[in-house]
Amino acid sequence: DYIHGLDNIKLADKIANEQIKKSFRPKIFIQINIGNEEQKGGVNQTQLSEFYNKIATEFDLDIIGLMCIPPFGVDTVPFFVKMKTLSEEINLKELSMGMSGDYAEAARNSATFIRVGSKIMGNRN
Numbered sequence: 200d201y202i203h204g205l206d207n208i209k210l211a212d213k214i215a216n217e218q219i220k221k222s223f224r225p226k227i228f229i230q231i232n233i234g235n236e237e238q239k240g241g242v243n244q245t246q247l248s249e250f251y252n253k254i255a256t257e258f259d260l261d262i263i264g265l266m267c268i269p270p271f272g273v274d275t276v277p278f279f280v281k282m283k284t285l286s287e288e289i290n291l292k293e294l295s296m297g298m299s300g301d302y303a304e305a306a307r308n309s310a311t312f313i314r315v316g317s318k319i320m321g322n323r324n
Contacts, residue, residue, distance in 0.1 A: 206240075207241075207242055207250060208250075208253065208254070211254045211257075211258050211260060212258065214227065214258075214260060215258040215259060215260060218259075218260075224259075224260075224261050225261065226261050226263045227260050227261055227262050227263065228262075228263065228264050228265060228266040228293065228295050228312075229241075229242055229247070229250070229251065229262060229264075229265050229266070229291075230242065230265075230266050230267065231243075231244055231247060231265055231266070231267045231282065231285060232244070232267075233267040233268075233269055233278045233281060233282060234269055234270035234278065236270060239268065241267070244281065244285060247265075247285055247288075247289065248288065248289060251289045262291065263291065263292070263293045264286060264291045264292065264293025264294055264295060264311070264312075265282055265285060265286050265291055265293075265294055265295070266294070266295035266296060266312070267282050267295075267296050268296075268298070269296070269301075275297075275301045275304055275305070276304055276308065278296075279296055279297070279304065279305055279308035279309070279310070280308055282294055282296055282308075283308060283309045286309075292311070293311045293312060294309055294310050294311050294312070295310065295311070295312035295313070295314070296308075296310045296312075296313070297310045297313040297314065298313070298314045299314070302314075
């Protein structure tokens with residue numbers, strides 16, 4: 200998991216450099232690999248505090264919240280509850296979680312941003 204941590208730091212560095220080049224400071228969510236899935240990117244929840252403190256002090260990033268994509272086909276509520284706890288631990292107010300299939304549950308569990316593309320655009324082909 201050390202390699203994934205380095206990849207996340209490299210990404211933060213790249214974003215910091217690009218925002219200087221473009222004179223644009225985007226609002227950023229830290230992706231949490233809330234289900235500890237190998238095929239998904241993001242910060243391991245056990246490393247969040249250390250990662251957040253490092254990038255908050257070393258890079259000038261406008262970090263506004265956390266985001267996740269829970270594992271498919273399981274009850275998402277425990278993951279949403281954990282995300283709320285994690286965001287409170289590092290004092291970030293925005294939570295991006297939930298998709299077309301679970302957006303209502305995400306909203307009930309403090310999501311401030313949801314992704315409902317297939318509800319609007321239809322399923323992908």
